[in-house]
Amino acid sequence: MANRVTFDYSKTAGYISEGEITSMKRITEDAKKLLLSREGEGNDFLGWIDLPVDYDKEEFERIQKAAAKIQSDSDVLIVIGIGGSYLGARAANEFLGHNFYNIIPKSMRKTPEIYYCGNNLSSAYIKGLMDVIGDRDFSINMISKSGTTTEPAVAFRVFKKILEEKYGKEEAAKRIYCTTDKARGALKSLATEEGYESFVVPDDVGGRFSVLTAVGLLPIAVSGADIEQLMAGAASMRKICLENAFEENDALQYAAVRNILLRKGKSIEITASYEPSVQYIGEWWKQLYGESEGKDLKGIFPASVTLTADLHSMGQFIQDGSRLMFETVLSVEDPGAEIIIEKEDIDLDGLNYLAGKSVDFINKSAMNGTILAHTDGQVPNLMVKIPAQNEFYLGELFYFYEFACGVSGYILGVNPFNQPGVESYKKNMFALLGKPGYEDMTEALLKRL
Numbered sequence: 395m396a397n398r399v400t401f402d403y404s405k406t407a408g409y410i411s412e413g414e415i416t417s418m419k420r421i422t423e424d425a426k427k428l429l430l431s432r433e434g435e436g437n438d439f440l441g442w443i444d445l446p447v448d449y450d451k452e453e454f455e456r457i458q459k460a461a462a463k464i465q466s467d468s469d470v471l472i473v474i475g476i477g478g479s480y481l482g483a484r485a486a487n488e489f490l491g492h493n494f495y496n497i498i499p500k501s502m503r504k505t506p507e508i509y510y511c512g513n514n515l516s517s518a519y520i521k522g523l524m525d526v527i528g529d530r531d532f533s534i535n536m537i538s539k540s541g542t543t544t545e546p547a548v549a550f551r552v553f554k555k556i557l558e559e560k561y562g563k564e565e566a567a568k569r570i571y572c573t574t575d576k577a578r579g580a581l582k583s584l585a586t587e588e589g590y591e592s593f594v595v596p597d598d599v600g601g602r603f604s605v606l607t608a609v610g611l612l613p614i615a616v617s618g619a620d621i622e623q624l625m626a627g628a629a630s631m632r633k634i635c636l637e638n639a640f641e642e643n644d645a646l647q648y649a650a651v652r653n654i655l656l657r658k659g660k661s662i663e664i665t666a667s668y669e670p671s672v673q674y675i676g677e678w679w680k681q682l683y684g685e686s687e688g689k690d691l692k693g694i695f696p697a698s699v700t701l702t703a704d705l706h707s708m709g710q711f712i713q714d715g716s717r718l719m720f721e722t723v724l725s726v727e728d729p730g731a732e733i734i735i736e737k738e739d740i741d742l743d744g745l746n747y748l749a750g751k752s753v754d755f756i757n758k759s760a761m762n763g764t765i766l767a768h769t770d771g772q773v774p775n776l777m778v779k780i781p782a783q784n785e786f787y788l789g790e791l792f793y794f795y796e797f798a799c800g801v802s803g804y805i806l807g808v809n810p811f812n813q814p815g816v817e818s819y820k821k822n823m824f825a826l827l828g829k830p831g832y833e834d835m836t837e838a839l840l841k842r843l
């Protein structure tokens with residue numbers, strides 16, 4: 395087992411020839427050069443490339459201090475943000491933490507419960523979260539790069555009021571942490587006006603590439619995770635991505651192989667994990683690749699499943715439905731827990747044949763069997779191997795996917811760093827809500843409803 399995150403496409407041997415790899419290798423190396431030359435489209439959003447080795451150390455220390463304060467004075471942290479402003483933190487906290495983090499006994503967790511909000515407009519969800527907080531001590535990390543996104547802004551207004559009623563304006567201000575643009579936007583103005591501690595989303599880092607900035611780091615640190623190790627892992631993968639030749643460069647190989655498969659008609663990539671705690675890595679990855687590649691009528695549609703659960707729902711389609719997809723398995727080699735199946739005197743459930751075997755052995759057997767079945771069912775299988783669920787390997791994983799995304803977007807011929815399509819729903823929503831400036835559209839839209 396390698397002691398780092400690796401990519402393995404050996405199971406695609408029947409679908410991809412050596413010649414195809416050789417020709418895509420050249421295209422991939424050109425895309426990498428374009429990315430690193432900083433002359434490609436979207437080149438003002440490349441700050442993420444050097445983040446793991448060139449980040450604001452003073453701010454990093456402030457993040458650790460703020461996390462320690464939240465840990466000491468709060469039972470609950472509310473993380474308010476949407477898209478790239480929350481998915482990375484949630485993915486990390488679920489990947490690194492206890493599967494039942496928020497509800498395990500206090501003796502097993504010294505850090506605050508963490509809930510995510512402002513990623514929907516559900517009043518039932520907001521009310522539910524109010525009930526969960528109850529009269530307990532809490533703090534808010536409000537995260538919005540633009541500072542103007544409706545979903546988090548609505549949630550912030552609601553929870554800020556609760557905080558101010560509970561503690562008074564002055565004390566509440568000490569429990570609000572804002573992560574936003576360093577100078578622009580409504581959130582920045584509010585933070586300055588009210589004296590909230592602020593952290594910066596750098597200008598040159600887009601939301602979906604921001605997990606290694608304060609956007610991800612503060613909520614991750616509050617969970618008790620070691621953010622230095624996270625950065626160290628990212629730095630280690632950065633070195634591989636930047637310096638290694640194609641044959642030793644996992645991110646380049648992943649970018650190349652997925653584009654070969656796309657050109658052969660595989661326009662859907664399904665990320666599959668066999669650990670429920672990896673599910674949100676899939677959600678983070680979907681935003682990263684969906685917003686980066688899905689434009690100009692191009693792209694690979696990113697989907698995700700959690701197995702073996704979804705083998706009993708989506709499994710039928712993956713095995714046997716329309717043949718549009720390939721699958722990338724996120725395999726955690728060591729799950730960090732061992733449960734052994736015990737022998738029973740009377741084998742009523744018929745499981746004695748597994749006596750002495752671990753649940754993970756059963757899980758890995760399901761995984762290996764599924765990989766072969768899907769491969770036989772014309773679903774080419776790729777694998778990202780993660781030795782264990784710790785901060786270092788997670789840092790590697792984040793960087794691996796980010797770097798491959800930049801390269802893959804350039805192979806595809808799109809600007810991987812913009813997201814023009816997201817504006818359409820916002821304009822319609824603003825018009826229907828009566829936001830000043832959108833009056834012209836309102837009537838026409840209402841007629842269509």
Ligand SMILES: O=P(O)(O)OC[C@H]1O[C@](O)(CO)[C@@H](O)[C@@H]1O
Nearest residue numbers: 477478479538539540543601816
């Ligand atoms: O941090 P902000 O500005 O609130 O944006 C949140 C998310 O909204 C988008 O701009 C559009 O969905 C994403 O790119 C971004 O991650």
